[in-house]
Amino acid sequence: MGAQQVADRFAELYGAGPEGVWAAPGRVNLIGEHTDYNDGFVMPFALPHQVVAAVSRRTDGVLRLHSADIGGDITELRPDDLAPGGDHDWTAYPAGVVWALREAGHEITGADVHLASTVPTGAGLSSSAALEVVIALALNDLYGLGLKGWRLARLCQRAENVYVGAPTGIMDQTASACCEAGHALFLDTRDLSQQQIPFDLAARGLRLLVVDTQVKHAHSGGEYGKRRAGCEKGAALLGVDALRDIPYDGLDAALARLGDEEEVVRLVRHVVTENERVERTVALLRSGDPRAIGPVLTEGHASLRDDFRISCPELDLVVDTALAGGALGARMTGGGFGGSAIVLAEAADVETLTKSVEEAFAAAGLTAPRVFEAVPSAGARRLV
Numbered sequence: 001m002g003a004q005q006v007a008d009r010f011a012e013l014y015g016a017g018p019e020g021v022w023a024a025p026g027r028v029n030l031i032g033e034h035t036d037y038n039d040g041f042v043m044p045f046a047l048p049h050q051v052v053a054a055v056s057r058r059t060d061g062v063l064r065l066h067s068a069d070i071g072g073d074i075t076e077l078r079p080d081d082l083a084p085g086g087d088h089d090w091t092a093y094p095a096g097v098v099w100a101l102r103e104a105g106h107e108i109t110g111a112d113v114h115l116a117s118t119v120p121t122g123a124g125l126s127s128s129a130a131l132e133v134v135i136a137l138a139l140n141d142l143y144g145l146g147l148k149g150w151r152l153a154r155l156c157q158r159a160e161n162v163y164v165g166a167p168t169g170i171m172d173q174t175a176s177a178c179c180e181a182g183h184a185l186f187l188d189t190r191d192l193s194q195q196q197i198p199f200d201l202a203a204r205g206l207r208l209l210v211v212d213t214q215v216k217h218a219h220s221g222g223e224y225g226k227r228r229a230g231c232e233k234g235a236a237l238l239g240v241d242a243l244r245d246i247p248y249d250g251l252d253a254a255l256a257r258l259g260d261e262e263e264v265v266r267l268v269r270h271v272v273t274e275n276e277r278v279e280r281t282v283a284l285l286r287s288g289d290p291r292a293i294g295p296v297l298t299e300g301h302a303s304l305r306d307d308f309r310i311s312c313p314e315l316d317l318v319v320d321t322a323l324a325g326g327a328l329g330a331r332m333t334g335g336g337f338g339g340s341a342i343v344l345a346e347a348a349d350v351e352t353l354t355k356s357v358e359e360a361f362a363a364a365g366l367t368a369p370r371v372f373e374a375v376p377s378a379g380a381r382r383l384v
């Protein structure tokens with residue numbers, strides 16, 4: 001989606017060109033799932049798929065929103081009237097960002113916005129975080145708010161948690177705001193410290209495929225919140241601030257203390273082992289051995305499927321088919337209950353693996369999956 005195209009459509013809709021055009025990407029999480037709201041480690045990278053927004057300021061307390069993907073009329077809102085709760089459509093994400101910025105004391109007197117997105121929605125690739133971040137960045141630049149990186153991400157997370165009502169962590173917004181091309185972002189969600197880890201699979205003859213199962217998911221539904229509440233219960237029972245505080249070598253002792261709290265035991269085991277998998281992945285990439293992360297990804301899938309219980313038959317089918325076809329590793333990515341899986345493979349095997357996953361879906365009578373190669377791309381930025 002070109003910046004010029006989005007700017008031209010903005011001019012048609014609003015009668016004059018925009019003050020600027022911004023972009024924010026979706027993400028794939030390489031490893032570190034459901035660790036972010038436990039103060040743990042995550043390792044996402046940005047996709048080339050992005051939300052592009054043409055934006056101008058207004059001074060009359062009106063917020064006008066239009067999306068090329070949804071079509072229809074311009075939605076007109078008054079920032080003074082915005083309040084959390086209620087039924088939401090896509091406009092809740094940009095409106096939530098305006099609400100969160102104003103709540104934080106920033107004076108936003110209105111805006112005209114036209115958006116176009118190439119991030120698949122409901123596919124576990126953070127289309128909503130990309131939408132929040134692009135609006136926050138545009139308003140930040142236009143209104144001179146001085147917000148950057150994780151500060152911007154925190155405001156977007158607040159929009160999602162409080163205004164939209166989805167109890168998600170900080171990973172997706174930080175990924176969209178802070179990722180760099182050719183790198184994965186090693187993020188400590190406790191202090192939000194970041195390290196950009198070089199992640200150029202193509203140079204090593206490897207590919208990372210994303211397989212969108214087309215099973216739609218949503219985080220405002222109850223299951224995500226239940227897992228989060230279960231993790232918080234585990235931390236409380238173990239007397240720690242967050243499950244991050246349980247060291248990997250203290251896991252057995254911690255589980256023994258949880259006794260017959262079976263569900264909590266499974267959740268705690270996932271989070272503690274997943275944090276260790278992120279650290280192992282970082283170490284392997286640093287030592288220049290990207291092939292060796294394959295089995296770590298696959299272990300992560302087993303933990304999400306068996307302990308965290310957030311996979312689904314379609315995601316398992318992708319993982320099982322890919323591994324049977326010789327993939328180096330595979331796992332679901334994102335919040336779960338549908339969405340996408342990732343497959344690490346030798347470049348030479350990509351065609352055969354893609355075909356075998358497509359055939360497995362057809363044989364099971366499922367909607368055809370969407371398969372594409374994930375190339376670590378740039379984070380949010382101003383285009384024009």
Ligand code: GAF
Nearest residue numbers: 033034168169170171334335
């Ligand atoms: C979703 C959430 F938005 C993230 O915060 C994170 O918890 C993820 O699920 C699971 O790792 O994408």
